[in-house]
Amino acid sequence: MLHNIAEGFAALFTLENILFLVLGTLVGLIIGALPGLTGNMAIALMVPITYTMSATTGLTFLTAIYCSSIFGGSISAILLGIPGTISSFATTLDGYPMAKQGKAGMALGISTISSVFGGLFSAIILMFLTTVLAEFALKFGPAEYFAVAILGLSCIASIGGKSITKGLLSGFIGLFFAIIGQDPQNGIKRFTFGSIDLLSGVTLVAALIGIFGIISVLKNAEKKTKENGPIPDVDHVWIGWKMCRKLLPTWLRGSIIGTIVGIIPGAGTNVATFLAYDTENKINRTKPKFGEGNPKGIAAPEAANNGVTGGSMVPLLALGVPGNATSALFLGALLLKGLTTGPVLFSEHADVAYSLFLAFFFANVIMAPLGLFILRYMKKILSVPEALLGGIILAFCVTGVFSISSSPFDVLTCIFFGILGYAFYKFDIPTAPLIVCLVLGSMAESNLRQALVANKNSYSFLYTHPVALIVLIISAVSFFVPIISKAVKSARKMRHPDEVKASDLAEETTEEMDDD
């Protein structure tokens, strides 16, 4: 392992990679801070740019954007009371009151250091847990991989938002788009309608850019333009060692919660932030109260949301299963480079895998000085009108998509998925299940068919392979628990309509802000 870490260091520490690490951090901070623009959108827009870069440089750039955009969301949450990303919703509860009390600098300082702490913690866990899991996954055959794909698909019940039925419908539509192209075993054309462009299936990156990029502009088109309120001045962002010592237990708890929730496919950043916030609220009896500007009310969710970043990459890198939309975007970037995730990545491209782990670590390290520095200029950045940004985002989307393979058809695919995403939004259908199923559909089908061939068309492999059986049982639990839990919650709500829990808040924010 030490040898691999050394290889990762050698691959990561080039001038080009360091420059893209800094640039990615700045891009993520700015886009994350702007309300209405999400980290996923930033990653989707930048994936085509990474096409001409080396795998390490491209992934380093995207990692820096991912980590810093999650933190960036807290800036507008604190200064404007509007969370830049869904993961910063809980930060608004204490961050904005602190800013109104004239402590905007301190609130932003706490948010910066908490995010860095959570990010570093999860980067360490990512490295050690992923390598252990990937080594175990080396023994997997088609039956086990089919079970793993089903595990990934089972998370659509938990990322389905308000209505599980609509979440499942979104997932099945994603599976349909995954079918388009040639049959994985016999090369039979399916749903191509004579088009050569559809033979290789739907271009994943084009679909993702449509869903994350174009949809954000279409949503803005139907909103009434409104001016942001006055932005408070930011000074004295360094919080001091005494405050750091005071917040250390909160950071630890938040980071652990964030990392664990991140590893669970489909659990989502907002669940982690509200869980961390609620835990601190229950533990602490100090003043000021939570919701009135308590520093721990910022530290807990911020450590948790950056804790999710590393955790969410564990299933993708170790097993090849994206558990959320962000990891699906990373998978898209890896596929563009001709790399596959799972144990193969570690056996064939260990330098890329370990440089990615290290990129997660150093992206968070660099975020501290850059974050504290850029906070002074946030007032100007936040005053850029959303309407002006809309056109620029669209131009970036379509140009980026075209640049991947110089195919005008990909531009059309991107526009189509933008419109489809908007239709989903209007019908309250979540888009995250569509993305996860679009990615996992072919993996599930090809492994099922390979397993059937190996077992002489018998489904006995489902119970004769112990690992596959265990994973399928976990999938069933992961699928049915959210359904049962929702049923219990609605029954409880009917009995006690005034009782509000953290998980309810997390669910409500997901519904309000859609997929982040």
Next chain:
Amino acid sequence: MPKKDIGLGIVSIGFGAWVYYIATTLKKKAAFWPKIVAVGIIALGVIILIQGIIALVKANKAAAAAGKTAEVKTAVKQETVKYLKVAAVVGLLVVFYFLFQYVSYILATVLLVTGTSVILGYRNWKVLIPTAIVVAVLLYVAFSQVFHVHFPGAFY
């Protein structure tokens, strides 16, 4: 909301049936997975349709009990304006799709940036026009010179 769900249920059933029909024209092994997906879509469509009908019946009963009538003309007008804006942005994207292929990437991008910003409500022309030109030229230079992308238009 219930009406939307009823519509969604019907569309899903229709879509699922279409997927199933196309799957029946494929060879047996290649059709297996698409058929599962089609059946899933149809089943979910039926559930959404039933849920929508139940919700509509409940809403109608509640409205009748409260003695309310549907006064939604203003809301409908506002919704139409919203959709027109969205349709205009989509229209600009389609115009871009043809313009950048057959005429000029820079011209298409300037039109896209300017048009979208105006639709979204930005009216400061002194900032908008130079921004659109700078963005279009920068993207053209970056993608054609740095990333070696060949744009197919007759002009730049």
